[in-house]
Every structure is written in C-alpha cells, then in structure tokens.
Amino acid sequence: MTLKNFLPVFLFFGIGLSVQAQKLSVISQKETTRLISTLSADDMQGRATFTPGIEKAADFIQQEFRKTGLKPLADNSNPKDFRQTFKLYRLTPxxxxxxxxxxxxxxxxxxxxxxxxxxxxxxxxxxxxxxxxxxxxxxxxxxxxxxxxxxxxxxxxxxxxxxxxxxxxxxxxxxxxxxxxxxxxxxxxxxxxxxxxxxxxxxxNQVEQLPLFNVAGMIEGKRKDEIVVFSGHYDHIGILAPVAGDSIANGADDDASGTTAMMMLARYFAKQPKPERTLVFVAFTAEEIGGFGSRHFSEQLNPDQIVAMFNIEMVGKPSKFGPNTAYLTGFDKSDLGSLLQKRLTGTPYALHPDPYPEQNLFYRSDNATLARLGVPAHTVSSVQIDQDKTYHTVHDEVELLHMEHLTNMIRAIALAAQGVVNGQDTPSRIDKTLVR
Structure with a gap:
C-alpha cells in the first residue's frame, strides 16, 4: 500500500478510535467509584440475604436503573418497580x-x-x-x-x-x-x-417464609426475542465476628464490583443507539446462600431466547495476566470467549481463559444456572482467587480495590460485548450434557 492510500486509512482508524473513546467516557472512574462506594458502605451492613442492608441496596440499584432510563422486565406489573420478587423459607439454625x-x-x-x-x-x-x-x-x-x-x-x-x-x-x-x-x-x-x-x-430450627428480590431492568432491542444478559450478585455475607473492632463484611469486590459494572454497562448502552438485541441488566440476590436469585430469574425467561450471559464477579483487583486483563470462566464450554477476544484485538484490553480450573469457578457463580440450560453463560472475573486474602472477610473494602482497573474492566466488557449486542456475533450454545 502506498503512503497516499495508507494515510486516509490511518486517519479513518484514528477517527474511529477517537469516537469509541468518547463513547466509553460514559464509563467514568468517578461514577464507578460512587456506585461501588455506596454499595459497600458500612450502612449496607454487608448486604446479607433477609436483612435491612440488602433491602437498602436493592432500593439504591432500583433508583439507578430509573435514572438510567431502563424499563422493568415484563413480569413486573408496576412500571416503576424493577424488583423481581419471590419467596423462600429462611431457616435459622x-x-x-x-x-x-x-x-x-x-x-x-x-x-x-x-x-x-x-x-x-x-x-x-x-x-x-x-x-x-x-x-x-x-x-x-x-x-x-x-x-x-x-x-x-x-x-x-x-x-x-x-x-x-x-x-x-x-x-x-x-x-x-x-x-x-x-x-x-x-x-x-x-x-x-x-x-x-x-x-x-x-x-x-426457626423457619419463616420471607420475600427476596432480584433487581432487573432492560433496554428493548430491535430483535425483541433475542436477549443478552448482564449480571452481578448484590448480596454478600453480612456481619461476622469482629476483627479489630470491624464486624461488617462489606463485600466490595464480592460482588459490589460486579454489580457496579453491570449498572455502568446499563448506563453505557442506554447512551448508544437502540441495540439490535434486547439487553437485560440484573442484580441477583441470594448467590451466597445457594444461587436462588439466578434460579428464579432463569424461570422467568425462555433460555432458548438468551443469546449470551455476561455475569460479572470480583473485577476490582488486577488479574495475574497484568493490567487491563480479566478471565472468563468455562472458556472451553462455548466460543463466547473467542468472540470476545477478537473484539478486544487492537484495544488496551485482553481476556483470557480461567487460570484456576481447580477452583471450579464456573459453577460457583450465577452463570451456572443458565449454563445448565444451554445458554452461553460465563463469568468475567479478575480476582487472583488463590491468593486473595480478603475474600469473605471484613477486609473486603473499597479502599483495597484498584478503581482504575475496575473502570477499565467495565470498558473492556462494553467493547467485547459489542458484537453480541449488535447481532453480528452469536456464540455457540453450551452442551447441557457436559454441564454438571
């Protein structure tokens, strides 16, 4: 290619990258910090299931969905209610x-x-x-x-x-x-x-039947019956035995980081033109006590209509692969990971296969429920789980997270998901017989 022909192409890509950078500016570190700081604050009391803390967290997420301009899912009769309510029995030993x-x-x-x-x-x-x-x-x-x-x-x-x-x-x-x-x-x-x-x-034991609730909103796409899910669980483990006077397990990385990422992605895609596929954004409850929120959610939608699920968990700390990187659990179970890697080529970001197969992370988060139904449902994470010392402790606080990394991970997911969102990429289904 001669320099004469090369220059317009160079300018074209330069303009394209500039436009993309402007779009990604919606995902700001300032707003990311505000969201995660609120979710993991002491007044949320660790967001344990069945507590006032998780009620407060649900209200906050719902308010953010309203401000973003999302619509509640169709199973909600109240047009301002993003809660997806169901009942469980609470058993206190x-x-x-x-x-x-x-x-x-x-x-x-x-x-x-x-x-x-x-x-x-x-x-x-x-x-x-x-x-x-x-x-x-x-x-x-x-x-x-x-x-x-x-x-x-x-x-x-x-x-x-x-x-x-x-x-x-x-x-x-x-x-x-x-x-x-x-x-x-x-x-x-x-x-x-x-x-x-x-x-x-x-x-x-003491047994009570009580309500629980996912918080779920959507952006309706041109193809209403093709759905892309972005999710994170907003519950954590609540109050623990005091350590140096601190008894609140704030759950900043697990999983206020994923819930924050999901909310910021909702804001990002709400600022873009109408997507080709319908986008659902959901904060799951009760992940820490058995994944009941994702189970209920899976019963409200036809899994055959869900094209992909981006579950996001523990993305507040850099991965073992270096800055601006994350990994995808169950990488070999569909080709979603390969599609995302291609979309990130030429960007500052990279996505890798899960480096901790012995930890069974694919089955330890809310993606597993839909994966068992054949949905290409995977979890994006960056935590070095074999070394992390704050997991499920009172030390999982926002001050220990890397906010620039978290913000970049959200931008990376936004870029990587573009092909799935705009209908150009359709990942292969997961073989249900191979998912335990």
Missing amino acids: GIPQLEADGEHFQAEALFFNTSYQQLNWTNNNARIIVSIGEEQDFREAFSKLNKLEEDALVLVHPVHQKLFEAYRHHFQGVGARQETNAGSSKVFVLTDKAAFASYSFSVT
Missing part, C-alpha cells in the same frame, strides 16, 4: 444436642444440613452412620455424602478439624430453602470414633 455412647458433644463439634424445622434422631435403621476418615479428602467426601438421598450421621476425624470448622461456620448461619420438611438431612460430628453404638440427636 437452633442449638444442636448430641449424646452418643455416654458422651455429651458440645455444639462446636456439630453442624447439620436440613430443611426440617425439627430433628429428633435416635439410633435405628431409619438412617445410616458413616465416617470421613483420617486418610480421606474431606471436601470430596462431604460432597458425595451431602448428595445422598437418605439421612446420615457423619463422623468426621479430628484431622479435618480446620475444614470442619469452616464448614460449620457456613452451616450455622442463616440458610434458605425453596421448601421445608423435605429431602434428606445430614448431621456432622467431629470425633475420633468411627461408629456409635447408641446416640440421640435433636435440634429445633
């Missing part, structure tokens, strides 16, 4: 009591997983006694035992005490159930015994 072979076990040596308001067990043939021995992998054994369809008393060797205590901390917190007094129950006991000749176990 009682104090368990166990007597076995003449020994009284303290509550600290027990935890249980049940949907029943009351358990009153004595040794009989109605349930089995199994053990997790010294040489077994606790996580693997727990997973298998928890899937059993029969009641079980599980005796855990003390060598697993550290993991036992971590699991106990999780199960002694408030839980949620879609139904109560159904299914099997499991009781776990920390003991060096491999069997009990006799035992008596009892617990009485």
Whole structure:
C-alpha cells in the first residue's frame, strides 16, 4: 500500500478510535467509584440475604436503573418497580444436642444440613452412620455424602478439624430453602470414633417464609426475542465476628464490583443507539446462600431466547495476566470467549481463559444456572482467587480495590460485548450434557 492510500486509512482508524473513546467516557472512574462506594458502605451492613442492608441496596440499584432510563422486565406489573420478587423459607439454625455412647458433644463439634424445622434422631435403621476418615479428602467426601438421598450421621476425624470448622461456620448461619420438611438431612460430628453404638440427636430450627428480590431492568432491542444478559450478585455475607473492632463484611469486590459494572454497562448502552438485541441488566440476590436469585430469574425467561450471559464477579483487583486483563470462566464450554477476544484485538484490553480450573469457578457463580440450560453463560472475573486474602472477610473494602482497573474492566466488557449486542456475533450454545 502506498503512503497516499495508507494515510486516509490511518486517519479513518484514528477517527474511529477517537469516537469509541468518547463513547466509553460514559464509563467514568468517578461514577464507578460512587456506585461501588455506596454499595459497600458500612450502612449496607454487608448486604446479607433477609436483612435491612440488602433491602437498602436493592432500593439504591432500583433508583439507578430509573435514572438510567431502563424499563422493568415484563413480569413486573408496576412500571416503576424493577424488583423481581419471590419467596423462600429462611431457616435459622437452633442449638444442636448430641449424646452418643455416654458422651455429651458440645455444639462446636456439630453442624447439620436440613430443611426440617425439627430433628429428633435416635439410633435405628431409619438412617445410616458413616465416617470421613483420617486418610480421606474431606471436601470430596462431604460432597458425595451431602448428595445422598437418605439421612446420615457423619463422623468426621479430628484431622479435618480446620475444614470442619469452616464448614460449620457456613452451616450455622442463616440458610434458605425453596421448601421445608423435605429431602434428606445430614448431621456432622467431629470425633475420633468411627461408629456409635447408641446416640440421640435433636435440634429445633426457626423457619419463616420471607420475600427476596432480584433487581432487573432492560433496554428493548430491535430483535425483541433475542436477549443478552448482564449480571452481578448484590448480596454478600453480612456481619461476622469482629476483627479489630470491624464486624461488617462489606463485600466490595464480592460482588459490589460486579454489580457496579453491570449498572455502568446499563448506563453505557442506554447512551448508544437502540441495540439490535434486547439487553437485560440484573442484580441477583441470594448467590451466597445457594444461587436462588439466578434460579428464579432463569424461570422467568425462555433460555432458548438468551443469546449470551455476561455475569460479572470480583473485577476490582488486577488479574495475574497484568493490567487491563480479566478471565472468563468455562472458556472451553462455548466460543463466547473467542468472540470476545477478537473484539478486544487492537484495544488496551485482553481476556483470557480461567487460570484456576481447580477452583471450579464456573459453577460457583450465577452463570451456572443458565449454563445448565444451554445458554452461553460465563463469568468475567479478575480476582487472583488463590491468593486473595480478603475474600469473605471484613477486609473486603473499597479502599483495597484498584478503581482504575475496575473502570477499565467495565470498558473492556462494553467493547467485547459489542458484537453480541449488535447481532453480528452469536456464540455457540453450551452442551447441557457436559454441564454438571
């Protein structure tokens, strides 16, 4: 190409990049900081499910959706109501009591997983006694035992005490159930015994049916029945035991960062011409206690009409790949990641496959529900999960995040998603038979 021909092309690309930069200026670091600082502030009380803190967070997200000019999803009868409300049972665990072979076990040596308001067990043939021995992998054994369809008393060797205590901390917190007094129950006991000749176990739990709500809005596209979802979960884990006087798990990175990204993307796409495909923006509830918000959401839409899902989680810190980079979970399960990589070619940003396959991140966020239905649903993240020390602690605060990186990640997603949004890119469906 001669210089004479090259110069207009060079100018064309220069103008194109300038125009794109102007469009991306909607995604400002100032506004990004405002949103995430509000969501992760102490007065949100850690945004635990069923608390006033998450109610306050929902109100804030709804206000931002109104200001952006989104429309509520069609299942909302109130044109100003972005809440997608459903009901769950809140189960507050009682104090368990166990007597076995003449020994009284303290509550600290027990935890249980049940949907029943009351358990009153004595040794009989109605349930089995199994053990997790010294040489077994606790996580693997727990997973298998928890899937059993029969009641079980599980005796855990003390060598697993550290993991036992971590699991106990999780199960002694408030839980949620879609139904109560159904299914099997499991009781776990920390003991060096491999069997009990006799035992008596009892617990009485508090059960209440309460409302929960996703917050969801949309920009209707020219192709109304082709949907692109942008999401993040806005709940976190609430109040923990105090550390140096701080008891609020603010959840700045997990996942105020993803929720902020979703809201900023809504603002960005609302400023663009009408999209080819319909865009849905949703803040999920109850991710931390079982993904109930994304489950409800998946039942409100036809999954065959959802072209792609961009779930966003923990993007407030730089990734292991360096500045302006993130990764996509389940990269090999559809070609969405490859399509996004192509869109980012020539930009300052890059997207990589998930470098932590052993962490099962694809199944640990709200994308998994729709992925199981065949939707190319993946999570964009940048957290170095194997090294992060603030995850699920009181130290996950906005002051420890990299705001420039977060802002750039939102811009990267906006650029990468353009082809899917404008109808030029259509990712392959996920093979439902390969998703566990």
